[in-house]
Structure formats: structure tokens, C-alpha cells
Amino acid sequence: MHGTHPTAPEADPKEAIDDGWVVAGRRFNSRLIVGTGKYRDLPQTAAAIEASGAEIVTVAVRRVNLSDRAAPMLQDYVDPARYTYLPNTAGCHTAQEAVRTLRLAREAGGWNLVKLEVLGPPPLLYPDMPATFEAAEALLRDGFEVMVYCADDPLAAQRLEAMGCVAIMPLGAPIGSGLGIQNPAMLSMMIAQAKVPLLVDAGVGTASDAAIAMELGCDAVLLNSAIAHAREPVLMARAMRAAVAAGRLAHLAGRMPRRMGADPSSPLTGLIR
Amino acid sequence: MAGWGCGPEPNFKLTHYLVGTEWGDHIRGMSDPLTLTLNGEARLLAAPITLAALLADLGLDTRKIAVERNEAIVPRSAYGAVWLAPGDALEIVHFIGGG
Numbered sequence: 574m575h576g577t578h579p580t581a582p583e584a585d586p587k588e589a590i591d592d593g594w595v596v597a598g599r600r601f602n603s604r605l606i607v608g609t610g611k612y613r614d615l616p617q618t619a620a621a622i623e624a625s626g627a628e629i630v631t632v633a634v635r636r637v638n639l640s641d642r643a644a645p646m647l648q649d650y651v652d653p654a655r656y657t658y659l660p661n662t663a664g665c666h667t668a669q670e671a672v673r674t675l676r677l678a679r680e681a682g683g684w685n686l687v688k689l690e691v692l693g694p695p696p697l698l699y700p701d702m703p704a705t706f707e708a709a710e711a712l713l714r715d716g717f718e719v720m721v722y723c724a725d726d727p728l729a730a731q732r733l734e735a736m737g738c739v740a741i742m743p744l745g746a747p748i749g750s751g752l753g754i755q756n757p758a759m760l761s762m763m764i765a766q767a768k769v770p771l772l773v774d775a776g777v778g779t780a781s782d783a784a785i786a787m788e789l790g791c792d793a794v795l796l797n798s799a800i801a802h803a804r805e806p807v808l809m810a811r812a813m814r815a816a817v818a819a820g821r822l823a824h825l826a827g828r829m830p831r832r833m834g835a836d837p838s839s840p841l842t843g844l845i846r
Numbered sequence: 847m848a849g850w851g852c853g854p855e856p857n858f859k860l861t862h863y864l865v866g867t868e869w870g871d872h873i874r875g876m877s878d879p880l881t882l883t884l885n886g887e888a889r890l891l892a893a894p895i896t897l898a899a900l901l902a903d904l905g906l907d908t909r910k911i912a913v914e915r916n917e918a919i920v921p922r923s924a925y926g927a928v929w930l931a932p933g934d935a936l937e938i939v940h941f942i943g944g945g
Contacts, residue, residue, distance in 0.1 A: 608943075634939050658941060673917070797945030
């Protein structure tokens with residue numbers, strides 16, 4: 574872009590600073606939500622979450638192991654007073670199971686903000702949208718604030734939003750696949766229509782995937798395996814933190830147009846002959 | 847807490863006061879044991895017992911768990927008022943790592 578000033582004069586300087594995002598009336602600075610599963614142990618979980626800079630962490634609800642009372646608990650390593658716990662319904666394959674799980678989560682944690690996911694069978698674990706609608710309706714009626722994992726289906730997203738879900742969270746690729754953002758065009762269309770935060774949830778494999786999701790205009794990214802299954806999870810957590818921040822800034826900055834062909838970066842005038 | 851407790855009244859049950867003593871073991875052996883399902887496994891308990899007492903026996907920090915009894919949530923504030931009954935199915939859950 575030779576011949577123009579490097580900063581756009583009409584740009585609002587405030588827009589260059591990311592002042593965070595709001596979901597269900599709560600403001601968060603970090604646009605990275607991380608899962609707490611699949612780590613080697615709880616100390617590694619704590620270290621990776623710390624390095625990610627995340628303020629919201631997803632957690633699962635499971636039976637207490639009554640045969641090993643001395644087993645360390647997640648809360649001892651990931652302080653619920655410091656991090657917003659977002660209980661999920663992982664492993665739930667019916668609306669009834671999901672609603673039951675989140676009612677228990679609300680009693681255990683004492684808050685209403687939850688992540689709903691109702692999944693179809695392996696190996697895809699693709700969102701079961703009819704069951705998701707059913708569970709979302711029951712949860713919303715029961716006073717929950719529902720962040721909902723869903724298919725990259727604009728009509729489903731609109732319906733969930735109209736029902737009152739507080740965030741729409743389509744997949745970028747199947748859960749745990751690490752395939753990256755396979756559906757940028759569809760996600761862009763969903764972002765354009767969304768009036769509540771839209772997050773990519775599932776599919777991110779490495780830092781560039783997270784950056785791509787943010788460049789598309791997502792409000793935040795939710796991931797777990799990409800950090801937990803990296804060779805060095807804590808290092809990857811730092812990478813994800815940087816990638817999400819970079820992707821957000823790039824989105825705010827507005828990328829240059831693509832063109833088929835070259836455009837010289839140096840002036841063509843004043844060349845020596 | 848009417849509606850929660852369907853177990854026997856607590857007062858003056860010898861089994862309650864003599865648990866862990868020779869007398870208690872003897873008397874309990876003659877009374878009906880309380881059998882319930884705890885996280886999917888059958889358990890035999892010395893009756894009468896409240897949910898709060900059971901959780902204390904299990905060594906659980908009630909601030910970190912939630913309890914479902916026969917598929918209905920038991921509010922934490924009601925643990926002391928819930929008398930467990932034969933055939934009860936309890937689910938005791940907590941948060942663990944998850945994506």
C-alpha cells in the first residue's frame with residue numbers, strides 16, 4: 574500500500590484497544606475460554622490455565638469417587654473465586670441428562686451460567702440439535718443462562734438466540750479433532766447475524782486456528798485439547814493467549830483486500846537509471 | 847422440612863446413639879438395615895441417618911458437592927433435615943476437569 578500514510582486517519586484510536594467482551598451481563602478481558610480436561614494432572618491443569626490468561630474455564634460434573642476420599646479436587650488447583658466455572662454437559666446424549674447435570678452443577682457451584690452441549694454418538698460427537706433445543710428450552714425456563722454448543726447452522730443459531738441463549742457456540746471442526754476452522758464462510762455468516770456473543774467451540778488445533786477464528790470476528794474462542802494434548806501444554810497455552818489477542822487485533826484492524834496478482838510495496842518513482 | 851424426610855423420626859432410636867458400640871452392633875443386627883444406592887452402588891447403613899450425617903461419615907466437603915436424591919436436587923441447606931429411607935437412590939457429584 575505504497576503512497577498512503579501507515580495509520581488510517583479516520584480510525585478511532587479507542588477501537589485499537591480491546592476492552593473485552595460481555596456475556597450474560599458479565600465483562601471479561603480474556604477472549605479465550607479453556608477446558609480443564611485431558612491434562613496429565615491437576616498441577617499441570619493449573620499451570621496451563623494460568624498461562625492461557627483465561628478467566629472462564631469449563632468443568633465437567635461427575636460422581637464423587639467415594640473409594641478414594643483423599644483424591645485432590647479441581648477446586649484445590651483452579652480456584653472458583655478466581656476463575657468463572659462454566660459447567661458443561663459433556664457426555665450427555667439426551668436433553669434430560671443435560672438438564673439433570675446442569676441442575677446439579679448449579680447446586681454445587683451456586684451460579685446459573687452454563688455450557689449446554691448435547692452430542693450425537695461417536696465418532697463424530699456432532700451436536701444433536703433437536704435435543705439441544707429441547708434442553709435449552711427447559712434450562713431457560715428454569716432460570717439458567719445458557720451458552721450453547723451447536724452446529725454451524727445459521728437457522729439453528731437464530732432459533733437458539735430467539736429462545737434466549739446468551740452465547741452461540743458453533744464448532745469449527747469435531748470436538749477434539751484439532752482439524753482447525755473448517756467452515757470459515759459459514760462462521761462468518763453466523764457472526765454477521767448474531768446479536769449475542771458468538772464463539773468458536775471445538776476444532777482448534779493450534780495457535781493459528783485460534784487466530785483465524787478471531788480474525789473472522791468471533792467474540793471468543795473455547796478450546797481444550799489443543800492445549801492439553803500439545804507436547805508442552807503450558808507453552809501452547811501461552812501461544813493460544815497470544816493468538817487470540819492477535820486475531821482480535823487483526824479483526825479490529827481490518828485486513829487488506831485480497832488481490833489476484835502483485836502490487837509493489839516500494840514506490841515506482843525515483844528509481845535510479 | 848416437610849416433604850423431604852420420609853425416614854423414621856430421629857428421637858430416642860437406640861441404634862442412632864449406640865452406633866459403633868457393641869450394644870449398637872447387637873441392636874442394629876436385630877433391626878431392619880437401611881439399604882440404599884449411593885452413586886450406583888448398594889450400601890448398607892445404620893438407620894436412622896440424615897443426609898448430613900452420611901456426608902460427614904463419607905468425609906465430603908459439602909461446599910464442593912451437590913446431591914440428588916431419587917432424581918431431585920437436595921438443597922445444601924436441607925441436608926440436616928433429610929432422613930434417608932430404604933431404597934433411596936443418591937447421586938453425589940462434584941466438578942472435575944472437562945472441556
